[in-house]
Amino acid sequence: MYRVWNFVTNYSLFLIGGAIIALIWANLNPDSYHYFVEFAIVDDFFIGYLHEDENGNLIRTLTLHYLVNDVLMALFFAIAAKEVWEAVILKNGSLRGKKAATPLF
Structure with a gap:
């Protein structure tokens, strides 16, 4: 790590x-x-922007916008939450006592 x-x-x-x-x-x-x-990275993928194709079928298209906003940002906030949690909960964490209020809010 x-x-x-x-x-x-x-x-x-x-x-x-x-x-x-x-x-x-x-x-x-x-x-x-x-x-x-909005460039389509992968058409008809298991994740991505849901829309209709020209035949009226619902398909998902993975775009750069979807990848960054929905996938990578979720990973970023998960890592940030883990770091704050460890800083607050661990005995020698850097956010003990009153210092913990700001990131928790």
């Missing part, structure tokens, strides 16, 4: 840089940004 944490902290600049690039791109050329984000 510590090797993963070091990797995440070392490469967090890519996350910040990517967010800045996406913000600028979405504001300068919203049509191409929307086309990129």
Whole structure:
């Protein structure tokens, strides 16, 4: 787990840089940004955006938007909740006593 944490902290600049690039791109050329984000990665998949195809059948399409917003964000919040829980509940946790109020709310 510590090797993963070091990797995440070392490469967090890519996350910040990517967010800045996406913000600028979405504001300068919203049509191409929307086309990129809604690009179908896999059609007729077991997870994804539910819609009708041209024959009226309901299918799920995995898009980059769905993957990031629904799958990866769920994993992010699960990891964040685990970290806060450990900081609050462990005997030597960094969020003991009054310090625990902010992340719990």
